[in-house]
Amino acid sequence: MVHLPQKATEQNSPFAFFFLVLYTASVLIRPHEMFLTSIEWVTIKVFAIIALIATLASQRPLKLYPQHWMLLGLIPLIAISGFLNGSGMYGIEQAQRLFISSIIPLFLYSTCITSIKRQHLLMVVCIVAAMLMIHNGHVQQSEVFGWALDTHAVGHTELPDDRRITYLGFFNDPNDLGMFLVMNIPFVIYFYKKGQFLTKITMLGALAAIAYGIYLTGSRGTALGAGGLLAVYFLVTSAGPKLLITSVVSAPIAATVIASLQSNIDSSADGRLEAWYAGILMLLDNPIFGVGMGQFFEEHGLVAHNSFIHVAGELGVPGYSLWGGMLTFTLLTGYFFIKNGKVPQHETVDITTEPDEVDENFQNELTLNKTLFMSLIGFMITGFFISRMFTLLLFIYLGMLLASHVRLVKIRPHLKVYMDKKIAIRSMAYCWVVILAVYAALKLGL
Template sequence: MFICILAALTMVYNGHIQQASFNGKFGIGIGDSITVGREEMRISYLGFFSDPNDLGMFLVMNIPFVAYFYGRGGGLTKILMLAIFMALGYGVFMTGSRGTLLGSVAVIGIYFLISNAGARLVLFICLSAPIAATLLASFGGISSTESSAAGRLDAWYDGIQMLIHNPVFGVGMGNFMEEHGKVAHNSYVHVAGELGIPGYSLWGGALVLNMLVGYMILKRFNHYLSEEELAKKEIDEETSKLYQEEVNLNKTLFYSMVGFMVTAFFLSRQFTLLMFIFMGMQTASHLRLMKMRPDLSEMFAPKMVWRCMGYSWAVIFAVYMTLKVGL
């Protein structure tokens, strides 16, 4: 996590250099990285972070890391983490990505929601969020112009039509632009249109399974001992301490992936390296917890896997119904 935060700060610093050196066409930063969008001065970095959307997504996914160290540190650490948090916010602003801006707000909002709301309210909001986001897009809330908003909705609708007409294999990976002319600006619709029902079920099911297990650990298995074991006083202090530390880490990775899932709704970043890296870290945390509490392995039972594949379709269904009925 230290490495991720350090990398994020380097990107923010590079972005500041880029904007400070703007010459009317572009600004230049480290390694000849340049801004994009001309007067918009959207910052970028090197490699696959040369796209402002990828850079912004990475900054959003680092916000929970900052919160993790803020909660564990002393006075100086807390001050430092607050400064880093403001730097990340500055970086998100410089990317000019409305999707990542919504993602950063959503991470903070969902943290307070999950911490204070019951399971039914959380479920209701999760189901209604895609509908609200689609309505937001229809009114231009995430686009700078009305035509941009309409183009985004057209891409979403066309993506679902690709799925309907090619339900088994989709139009093929990488062929969305061939069919529509532009990317979908929605990772879920993009995958469904390109890979069909089997492909999206695997992609979306893996995401939902990881997140659902993380949520259950956060709400139901956040302590090493169950009530029965606690009553019997079967206490292993060392294991209990290790378990609690791992739960805190698991919680942090959960909210990082929340940032990805929200921003992915407005960006076509379905196969970005960030997703696989952070999902890998989250899965590794799940496995470490399962070694300490073998009963947690039930959450990865085949029945749960099939359920998560089904749950993943709620996003596509909500978007389609909103576009078809409400707009």
């Protein structure tokens, strides 16, 4: 990891975190878009800028981790790919967009969430946003239009059972809304386990509401994401390394087989398989720089409906290695912390003299790490069936998980070995398991 210039002492900026909370609420709840008078307000950009300036000015230490560098490495790749594929200015625009809507949020969340209390507050904001989306969707189910300005159900709106709910901003697609709901399931379960009677009752209601909301989205990928979380939880907490590795390799194949079976009765599923294969061909024809960011639709006429295939087709081997490596490295680190949170036998670190509250804080951090790990798994599963490679949701939750890793290493420095750049480099190879598995399944089935 690379250290930026910093003061010797730590400084946590309450001002920066305050505006990060406002930014989170504006992105997820989007209150400014609920009224005609404020719909054009640029509150999201203003809050992000203030939070960034405050972080750079008063947050210490400031560090860049491999995830940051991997995203930064995508910027020149996107620009070069655009020029080589005849869309130079568009490539530059996409690179700028990546910096603003992906790199900056990742940096802010990974830097400013310096305590469990801060993380809890942001998790509550996420759950509140989910409940508002579900209630708005419930109104859409009966009246087509929700109470949030201009939000309406999509699909066969004349048939209530075929209506698919939406929300404001980038949640205007049922699949994005469903992805967000799945990523909040671990948050609700976390507060249920930690809370007292009233909290447990509240979280049970929230969990039931999320299940209802997932049903209202009508998204098969979302339903698979919710079910997949249970399977992954079992594998992570109970399965041995061999079973886990086998499951990771076979999961993309199984998902492709499921999509293939659906294609026999659903034309949209058949189109998804064709798009996946088209993405593989784009990668094989343009292995270095791909077809250019944003050009998948131009080449095929449809998006890939698969975040992994989409990135590989548009950005080639280097681009997918950086993007996929970023995800894989973060998940691997989280998994190592889950499995190896205790001090190894060969470590010389003496933890017997540490205060009890430090040990309790460490266990709380481990529990929070597992929760955030599962939320990111929720993105991985749902993202396998839709193209949301650079959605802001990914970088909000990725930043939260990275911040958890930073706090864990601060408490137990010996865990720093799991955030080593060597693991990050290997992760850039491990991420290709998904692409190779899909390709093998497609070759066998098409």
